[in-house]
Amino acid sequence: MNQMADEPSAEDRLIARYFAPLATHPGAFGLIDDAAAIAPPPGCDLVLKTDGVIAGVHFFADDPPETVGRKALRMNLSDLAAKGAKPLGFIMSVALPANNDGKIDEVWLKAFVAGLGEDAKLFDCPLLGGDTDRTPGPISVSISAFGAVPHGAMVRRATAKAGDCIVVTGTIGDAALGVRLRYDTSLAQKWRLSEAMKAHLKARYVLPQPRNIIADAVLKHASAAMDISDGLVGDLAKLCRASGVAAEIDAGRIPLSEAARAAVAADPAAFEYALTGGDDYEILLTIAPDKLAAFGADAKKAGVAVTEIGRIAAGQGARFLRDGKPLAFTRPSYSHF
């Protein structure tokens, strides 16, 4: 019998079943072409970012599969938000280990894709293409996200100026405390956390809340910005180095959630975890004092809390003061190496 070779391969069927439904953009060609094609908005720059997650490194292998793709996408969306960019879409590489039976866990995959699809809609950021591989290692999801800003307008790290106010969105340190709770369940008692507080901290690690809703306001008002992904202390230091400036932070003004406040009140060490742990996915921005009120008004309209925590100054180094005294940190920033 002649093999006509016209049956789709198992890989093609996997793509058609699970990933093609997310590829709603016409330029994704339903994922049956080699590549996607999109027409960038006229007069815009394309903002490009890649970030990803590896099981056991950026998420726990037993995290709900619905959240794994969402976290990977949101990590990238958070960068686009901090750059003032509107999402256009993303491409994704997924490496999946086989089960003992040599097959991919399609139950996991189905839930993974369902979560990712929800977020693609929620953030108006469709899947444009991808690559699916089998791996002898852990599950790994790498996403490249694209956004648009008016030409030359991407909000950079390197443009903070002495005298600018330093502002953060949301609350700081929840995810870092949440991940500590995952590793050491006894901390919940030490930190005197209610069930709701525990759930809040853990949820902030599992599913970041990127601030894309205020990307326009960041674009309009910020002098410099970055997303906080490796801890406020280290990330502010990066912004200062890139801009060639110093920063002075009033640590008492750093916004903490009720759960984080409880932890810090019970255990002073929790404050350092909160400020130096990763996974906040809030925006750190600098802003000229005369624009602060307008930015605050835009953020309020969008329902995003923003807090001024300090000032940019001439010089170098980011100092954190509490009641006027400098704080020291043993490990200022999350680093993979």
Added chain:
Amino acid sequence: MNQMADEPSAEDRLIARYFAPLATHPGAFGLIDDAAAIAPPPGCDLVLKTDGVIAGVHFFADDPPETVGRKALRMNLSDLAAKGAKPLGFIMSVALPANNDGKIDEVWLKAFVAGLGEDAKLFDCPLLGGDTDRTPGPISVSISAFGAVPHGAMVRRATAKAGDCIVVTGTIGDAALGVRLRYDTSLAQKWRLSEAMKAHLKARYVLPQPRNIIADAVLKHASAAMDISDGLVGDLAKLCRASGVAAEIDAGRIPLSEAARAAVAADPAAFEYALTGGDDYEILLTIAPDKLAAFGADAKKAGVAVTEIGRIAAGQGARFLRDGKPLAFTRPSYSHF
């Protein structure tokens, strides 16, 4: 002593030392920002592709590190070439395992980056951004490459027409035979290969030769195209399915290198390996008969061999004929699943 938190992290130093020198495009901001920004050429569509390699899956762990990044980049460049797109740049996620001493193998990394940097220059495709992680799994390199085509002009898979000529670039099957030689060294004798032939086949697996030099000619003349990465038989079947057409190939016209011809002459099974194995990274294109001569002339000028191997017809299914008799294949296409 007050920790000023203004020292770069180990991760930042790794990026600055090894990756920043490749980020020559001004929009990469020397890799010190969260994201890159590029101004797409006016009137162009952006062509997006992602593909990658995992040690033990797409390359051998003992392959020269200089070739690993080059292969990952060239896999993507090959897709851009088949789509008629001019490369603009790429972003990359690298996951590296730690050595026994808990450190990254910087000797490997240095060589990896040196190879990648050569290719970034050679193909005028600069590094725009990246993400570096430590992994408990094997080395993995995921690349997203961007190219540009005039608006609406990306050469697709779905647009082949009955009557079109079917053309391939270069030679088919070398990499598939090269990888068989890696797994079973006794084949070299069975296939009566000279040392030069062995080296040729192995090199074609380790370092693909994407045909970006004729991307313009593909854009100008092809009715449909794709790159051949999962084997000619399976990839032609994909093109036929996407276009809703049939194909008839004269298997005797499929271009083989001297080494592949030797293997096939000694071992008929080698012919199936050559046609159904992966990693060719040649271009499969269809072209209206009246444009064939002009395409051939452009390809000749560029120094790329092109061979007409068959015709597109109405109907469905891709048939391979040898001396008028249909060939059967046991496993028509490489699939990861």
